[in-house]
Amino acid sequence: MTAAALPATLAQAVWPTGPLGTRRAAQAARALVLALGGCLLIAVSAQIQVPMWPVPMTMQTFAVLLVGAMYGWRLGGATLALYLIAGALGLPVLASVPPPGEAWAYMTGPSGGYLAGFLVSALLVGGLAERGWDRTVLGTLASMTLGTALILGLGWAYLAHMIGPAAAFEQGVAPFVFGGLLKIALAAAVLPLAWTVVRRRTP
Numbered sequence: 001m002t003a004a005a006l007p008a009t010l011a012q013a014v015w016p017t018g019p020l021g022t023r024r025a026a027q028a029a030r031a032l033v034l035a036l037g038g039c040l041l042i043a044v045s046a047q048i049q050v051p052m053w054p055v056p057m058t059m060q061t062f063a064v065l066l067v068g069a070m071y072g073w074r075l076g077g078a079t080l081a082l083y084l085i086a087g088a089l090g091l092p093v094l095a096s097v098p099p100p101g102e103a104w105a106y107m108t109g110p111s112g113g114y115l116a117g118f119l120v121s122a123l124l125v126g127g128l129a130e131r132g133w134d135r136t137v138l139g140t141l142a143s144m145t146l147g148t149a150l151i152l153g154l155g156w157a158y159l160a161h162m163i164g165p166a167a168a169f170e171q172g173v174a175p176f177v178f179g180g181l182l183k184i185a186l187a188a189a190v191l192p193l194a195w196t197v198v199r200r201r202t203p
Helices: 010-014 024-046 060-088 103-107 112-130 137-163 165-172 174-201
Strands: none
Touching (some): 010 060, 024 060, 060 137, 060 174
């Protein structure tokens, strides 16, 4: 089975969109279920903490990158937009749940750049996945590195306006580099393996 004959994304491989002419209501229902499932995955992963030096590592960014790669840029971007909207409305989906009425202040505070980076990163990684980057170890390493760099870069740039570039790097980037590398390696192991399973099951 050639790469061109495979679905564009893992989500399409697991749950195909259906043949041309499939009713729009069915397509919309599929997209909604996947988007809600992706939001739930990110929300749950934000609460998972792995003890690590110098700071505990959550699995939130891993879930963000995974959703982007599995869904593609359109559905992945829509899922992250829905996730951010849920956070702005005060739903308990963020890593730190703000007090009632303070969700928007939290999202535009020091974490604002990272949250924006989630959306941009999902769009980028999703677009690269649709071009087959997630089907090999090297391609996945490259796309996940770019996605992680976007999240940390936008987070640093936004935080630098508040506390200065050096302090922003020391507090908002350096502590998360090692954990980010581990999550990149995990994605490089999981995604190509998933595509191997798809190839074997596709006639």
